[in-house]
Amino acid sequence: RMAAERRRVQALRADELRVEQTVRHVQERILTLKCPRCEAAFLDFNGCFALTCHRCQCGFCAYCLADCGRDAHQHVQQCPHR
Numbered sequence: 742r743m744a745a746e747r748r749r750v751q752a753l754r755a756d757e758l759r760v761e762q763t764v765r766h767v768q769e770r771i772l773t774l775k776c777p778r779c780e781a782a783f784l785d786f787n788g789c790f791a792l793t794c795h796r797c798q799c800g801f802c803a804y805c806l807a808d809c810g811r812d813a814h815q816h817v818q819q820c821p822h823r
Contacts (some may be wrong), residue, residue: 777801777808791817 761769774783777796778801786792790803800813804822807813817823 774803775806777806789814789817790820801813 745771774786775781776783776797778799779794779797781796782793783792786803787800791800791809792803793800793813798811800809800811801807802809802813802816802820802822804817804820805812807820809816
C-alpha cells in the first residue's frame with residue numbers, strides 16, 4: 742500500500758513538473774515579444790509599433806515581427822496585421 746502511494750505521489754510530481762515546464766514555455770516563447778533578428782526580449786513599449794532592438798539595432802514591426810532593417814515605420818503603416 743505504501744509503495745502504491747509513493748508511485749502516486751511521484752506521478753503527481755511529474756505531472757506538476759510538466760505543467761510548470763509548459764507554463765514557462767508559454768511565458769518565454771509565446772507571450773514574450775522578441776527581436777526577430779537576435780531574440781532579445783522586450784518587456785514593454787508605448788505607442789508606436791515600429792520598434793528598434795536595443796541589442797542589435799534591428800527595426801521591426803511589433804504587429805507581425807517582420808525584420809525591417811533599420812527602420813520599421815513604413816512597414817508598420819502598411820502592415821496587414823494592424
